[in-house]
Amino acid sequence: MPIPESRGIASRSLLRDNAYRAIRDAIVDGTLAPGERLNDADLVQWLGVSRTPIREALTRLEHAGLVQTKPGHYTIVSPLDIRDIRAAQSVTGAMHELAIREALPNLSGAEVAAMRAANKRFADALRRNDVDAALAADDEFHQVPVTASANDAIHTVLEQFTPVLRRMERLRFASLGGRASVAQHDRIIDRCAAGDVDGAVAAVRANWQTLLPLLDTLLP
Numbered sequence: 001m002p003i004p005e006s007r008g009i010a011s012r013s014l015l016r017d018n019a020y021r022a023i024r025d026a027i028v029d030g031t032l033a034p035g036e037r038l039n040d041a042d043l044v045q046w047l048g049v050s051r052t053p054i055r056e057a058l059t060r061l062e063h064a065g066l067v068q069t070k071p072g073h074y075t076i077v078s079p080l081d082i083r084d085i086r087a088a089q090s091v092t093g094a095m096h097e098l099a100i101r102e103a104l105p106n107l108s109g110a111e112v113a114a115m116r117a118a119n120k121r122f123a124d125a126l127r128r129n130d131v132d133a134a135l136a137a138d139d140e141f142h143q144v145p146v147t148a149s150a151n152d153a154i155h156t157v158l159e160q161f162t163p164v165l166r167r168m169e170r171l172r173f174a175s176l177g178g179r180a181s182v183a184q185h186d187r188i189i190d191r192c193a194a195g196d197v198d199g200a201v202a203a204v205r206a207n208w209q210t211l212l213p214l215l216d217t218l219l220p
Helices: 016-028 040-047 051-063 082-106 109-127 131-149 152-173 176-193 197-209 212-218
Strands: 067-070 074-077
Touching: 016 040, 016 051, 016 152, 040 051, 051 067, 082 131, 082 152, 082 176, 082 197, 109 131, 109 176, 131 152, 131 176, 176 197
Parallel strands: none
Antiparallel strands: 067 074
């Protein structure tokens, strides 16, 4: 496997969660490509940790659907699988609908303003064709109601399924289709500002469902 340019980014006290996130992010951003073999020795060299947190991280990544392992033979980055992405979209969309439904009755003006600011950064990133910045801003936008919902179960489910979906969304935001999300976010914000729970939930549902028509065209 190709070793990412940054080496030794982690201290010896790196926990398995940090190893998990480092490898996960490299898979999501495409540094580690679909089908890429993952060698323990290369990962140890890159992260600067022992094999134990690496193996624990890979086990967790396998449960999340991001790697595939044949014990004693190989570990690879999971290919993009349309069935996995459809399942992740369904679960992720449902969790964001639940988050907005639970958060909205107590959503503050400051939190609505934070959503507006994140959507502005999102739009600016799309205009610059900066996919990484667009994804970061999109995460910030959707994270506001998730945090405001104060529902740990929502956070846990999203932590597992969102990375699978983000691999696909990199393709969406690199295409013209991603530009429609700015207006969809504005609709969500407007319904939140108006205190319209059902309208906000419907707007969130519409936003997450926009990924579905792209699956057949962007995946083989």
